[in-house]
Structures are given as structure tokens and as C-alpha cells.
Ligand SMILES: Nc1ncnc2c1ncn2[C@@H]1O[C@H](COP(=O)(O)OP(=O)(O)OP(=O)(O)O)[C@@H](O)[C@H]1O
């Protein structure tokens with residue numbers, strides 16, 4: 001039998017109720033993502049990209065349907081169990097970096113380890129290795145305010161890598177960066193993917209999405225296109 | 233996640249907002265300091281009262297001449313209306329509950345030794361008086377029967393007199409001048425400190441009652457054996473209420489007081505007076521401590537307020553921590569530990585502040601204050617508990633946040 005999909009969604013639906021009316025942010029999405037894939041998620045604003053990312057990142061649970069992470073059903077776990085899954089299998093990168101202020105790059109990167117089983121003596125070496133992997137080996141003790149936007153995003157990527165996750169999820173990771181820096185960050189993602197990391201990222205820009213191997217197009221809470229780059 | 237890691241994380245979070253943490257702690261510092269200081273003042277007062285009760289040495293009645301008839305006035309058929317020396321012996325033989333009945337006659341006097349001059353009170357007494365008033369001879373001896381009966385020119389001096397006139401040197405065998413006659417110091421008294429009215433009990437000279445009567449108070453021919461008061465020391469376990477009535481009845485009979493007339497004497501239960509004072513002190517102390525506790529509670533509410541602000545302010549941080557794997561209980565614990573560290577640290581600083589204030593009060597201001605180590609430890613523990621109590625709600629609120637909502641929070 002072949003390796004299970006890293007992520008497999010089966011008809012996931014998500015409803016948000018706003019007062020009396022219900023908004024279906026996802027209306028039955030089926031996606032399978034295998035290990036080593038590099039997927040770009042695209043679509044207009046409000047099409048459900050972030051909602052989809054939150055579901056597969058175990059930040060939220062679907063109203064309906066199933067999510068399998070590495071073959072395991074995670075659709076109905078409680079908050080603590082989901083926290084463990086995120087800690088163990090998922091690495092997040094956010095548009096606004098979300099680094100702890102007045103905290104060194106090293107400590108920021110080590111944060112996920114605080115909630116893991118990893119013994120404390122391994123924290124520093126692992127955080128350091130992560131930062132070296134994203135090219136910030138010289139900036140271990142700088143605080144976020146002493147780093148450029150691109151560097152901050154690299155710290156955030158190092159943090160996503162530190163627990164050696166199955167899946168890296170990035171929701172508009174270049175949304176707050178200029179074009180040049182955006183492509184540097186994308187080059188880093190590509191490099192990580194070449195090294196075997198499974199990556200899913202949301203973007204609005206086709207040039208950014210072109211770096212990925214596969215594209216998912218959302219519209220109105222539905223997956224409308226799913227194709228491999230170069231097989232258009 | 234280890235407890236040391238939790239504490240370190242809390243310290244870091246608190247240092248990031250140093251000014252606010254310090255101001256929040258101030259509430260707890262003041263609260264804890266107030267409680268400890270009040271309790272210390274209470275303990276000091278209590279210790280003083282205890283010392284006074286100890287100084288009494290048991291149950292004491294003082295029988296004294298009625299103030300309106302001081303000096304003795306004869307009314308009607310030759311009945312003498314003042315306390316007489318023989319009343320002491322009479323009560324002693326009539327009431328077996330009396331351990332010692334000691335007549336006393338006092339007079340102020342000027343005491344001179346070398347070129348030193350001191351004005352004090354001379355109390356004329358016999359050896360029963362030492363028992364009745366719980367005086368202990370520190371050095372030397374008590375009165376011999378001969379000195380007592382014949383009115384010898386000898387003195388037993390209190391600790392204050394000894395210090396003022398003799399300093400470090402030995403007063404025993406020395407001759408001091410009292411008003412216009414010389415007496416020989418045969419003993420010194422062990423110090424008793426202040427009495428319940430704050431009077432120095434050691435500023436006293438004891439002499440045979442006859443000596444005081446003839447040489448200081450002046451003999452009245454009509455009333456040659458008058459005494460000022462009689463101290464009655466009662467055995468432990470005796471019924472003081474019943475005795476009070478018995479003594480009064482016996483005295484009225486002995487003094488031939490008409491049934492309708494008022495008592496020509498005053499009978500006071502000294503132990504009861506001190507006990508009442510002790511009770512008043514105790515109530516006052518509890519009141520002070522209660523008021524101080526209110527400030528501690530107010531400090532706790534301050535902690536809660538700041539923790540709530542902190543949770544709101546750090547919503548995105550909480551979201552991020554959850555995203556990277558913090559469970560709700562991790563978040564709960566983090567904020568709880570922050571509150572406890574804040575309070576525990578505030579408590580420790582408050583205790584140090586209180587220590588300084590207590591020492592200053594006790595040593596320099598003259599308000600007796602005693603800081604018990606247990607109270608200090610309890611108040612630090614208690615303030616940490618306040619941290620748990622007032623920190624719990626904000627921490628719970630933080631832990632209940634949904635990660636996506638927290639991450640999106642503006
Ligand atoms: N917490 C929420 N409460 C109510 N409605 C929500 C909530 N989150 C998302 N929605 C709605 O769900 C739909 C999908 O939102 P989502 O954030 O997934 O869009 P998106 O594709 O990420 O958009 P963008 O490109 O602007 O980030 C939108 O209509 C949005 O208004």
C-alpha cells in the first residue's frame with residue numbers, strides 16, 4: 001500500500017453564522033495532498049482560502065465532512081488534542097509574521113519546543129539550526145524590531161520548521177513584503193520543498209503561485225480548479 | 233512543561249512590561265506590608281500586656297482608702313474610717329484563699345547618692361509585699377524581722393534607681409540619702425518594666441513601712457497605724473467574685489460601717505483590670521488587621537484588572553502560542569503563574585518593607601512591634617494565594633480563546 005496522503009479532506013464544509021443568516025465559507029471540498037508537494041492556494045477574497053487552511057492546519061474544525069492528517073481523522077478532536085497535533089505535525093507562517101516582541105530570534109524560533117516533548121537542552125541547538133537553514137545564522141540574538149520584514153518572515157519560517165513538521169502552511173506569507181523580498185521568501189520555500197518539505201501556501205499573485213508545483217483555485221467556498229503547473 | 237520553565241516565562245513576560253508590573257505589585261506590597269505591620273503592632277501590644285500580667289504574678293486585689301476620706305476621718309463613735317495595718321493580718325486570718333496580705337504606705341522622696349539626685353517613690357512595706365506584688369530580689373536580701381518591726385534604715389531599690397544612681401557599680405552595702413536621713417541598700421529588685429498605664433515600675437524604693445511612716449509620711453497621733461493600701465494576693469483557682477464580696481463584707485464589719493453608709497474603702501481587682509485591657513487590645517488589633525486585609529484585597533483586585541488588560545493586549549500572542557501547540561491548560565497556567573509571581577514578589581517586597589517599618593517603630597518611635605516569622609511567611613503565602621484567586625479568571629478567559637479568533641484579533 002502506498003504512503004497515506006499528508007492531508008486528505010472529504011467533503012468538508014464550514015458554516016459561519018452571522019446573526020440570523022449562515023455563511024458557508026466552505027461548501028464541500030475534497031483535496032488530497034501528498035508528501036513532498038508544493039501547493040499554491042488561490043482565489044478571490046472571501047473565497048474560503050483561509051478557512052480551508054485553518055481546517056487542514058487543525059486551527060479549527062469543519063462543520064461537516066472529514067479531515068485526515070497522515071491518515072488519521074482529526075475532524076472531531078478537542079482543543080487540547082488539536083494543540084498537540086499542531087505542535088507535532090504542522091508549521092504555520094502568517095502574513096503578519098506574528099513574532100513575540102522584545103524576544104530574540106532564537107527564543108521566537110524555540111517557542112513551539114516549549115510545548116513539545118523535546119528536552120530543554122535541545123531547544124537552543126535546534127532553534128539555531130532552523131535559523132541557519134533560513135539564512136539567519138548571524139541574527140540569532142536580534143529582536144524582531146531589529147530585523148527587516150523579510151528577515152522577520154524568515155524567523156517565522158524557521159519557527160515553522162523547528163519541530164520538523166509534516167506540513168508547512170503559509171497564509172499569504174508574502175502579503176506584507178515587497179516584490180523582491182517576496183521572491184526571496186519564495187526561493188526559500190522552494191529550497192525547503194526541494195529538501196522534501198510539504199508546503200501549502202495562499203497567495204493572490206500568479207507570479208508567486210507559479211513557483212509552486214500545484215495550484216488550487218477556490219471560488220465561493222468551492223474548489224473550482226486543481227492543476228499541476230506546466231500542465232495547464 | 234516544567235515549573236521552572238513556567239516561572240522563567242512569567243518573569244520574561246513581566247519584565248517586558250516592567251513599569252506596569254511594578255505598579256501592580258505596589259498594591260500588593262502596600263497590602264502585605266500593612267497587614268504585617270498591623271499584626272506586628274498587635275503582637276507588640278499583646279506582648280506588653282502579657283508582660284504586665286506576668287508582672288502581677290497572679291490574682292491581686294488592691295484595697296485602698298476611699299479617695300474622699302484619704303488620710304482618715306473619724307465619724308461618730310470613734311470608729312476609725314481609714315485602712316489600718318492590722319486589717320491586713322485580719323483579712324489574712326479570715327480568708328484562707330489569701331496567699332499574702334501586704335500593707336503599703338508610699339511617699340515621694342528625693343534620693344541622693346554622691347552628687348546624683350533622683351526623685352522617686354518610696355514604698356513602705358513588709359516582706360509579704362514582695363510576694364503580693366511579685367517582686368523578686370535580684371541581689372541582696374529581703375527585710376529581716378528586726379528591720380521590719382523596728383523600722384530599720386534599710387532599702388531595697390528598683391532597677392531604675394540602681395541604674396540612675398549607681399550605673400554599673402554594685403549598690404549593695406552603699407548608703408543613700410533619702411530626704412534627710414541615710415539608709416543602707418540591702419537589696420535590688422529584678423526589673424518589671426512598665427505597668428499597664430505605661431508607668432515605670434522599677435522607679436521605686438522599698439523600705440520598712442514603719443520607717444516610711446515615721447520618717448517620710450509623718451505620724452498622725454490620732455491615726456498612728458494608717459496604711460495607704462493593702463495588696464491581697466489570692467491563690468490560683470480561688471473564686472475572685474465571691475472573694476470580692478467577702479473582703480468587702482469583712483472590712484465593713486471590721487470598720488464598723490453603718491449598713492446604709494458607703495464603703496470607706498476601695499476594692500479593685502487588678503488582674504481583671506489588666507485582663508480587660510488585654511481584651512481591648514486584642515479587639516483593637518483584630519480591627520487593625522481587618523482594615524489592613526481590605527487593602528490587600530484591593531491589591532488583589534488590581535492584579536485582576538491588570539491581568540485582564542494583559543490578556544486582551546496579548547490576544548494575538550495567545551493565538552500564536554496556541555497555533556504552535558499551546559493547549560488551553562498551558563495558557564491558563566502561564567497567566568496564573570504570572571499573577572502568582574506578581575503577587576508572591578509583591579508579598580516578599582511588602583514583607584521587607586514591613587520589616588523595616590517594624591524595626592523603626594520598635595527601636596526609634598517607641599511603639600512596641602514584634603514581627604513573627606510565621607506571620608511573614610503566611611502573608612507571602614497568602615498573597616500568592618491572592619494571585620491564584622484573582623489571576624484565575626483572567627487566565628481562564630485567555631485559555632478559552634479560540635486560536636483563529638485570537639490570531640485574527642486586531
Ligand atoms: N469568523 C468568521 N465569522 C464569520 N464569517 C467568517 C469568519 N471567517 C470567515 N468568514 C467568512 O467566510 C468567507 C471565507 O473567508 P476566508 O477568510 O476563508 O476568505 P479568504 O479566501 O481567505 O479571503 P482573503 O483573500 O480576503 O483572505 C468570507 O465570506 C468571510 O466573510
Ligand SMILES: [Mg+2]
Nearest residue numbers: 049050051171
Ligand atoms: Mg484569507
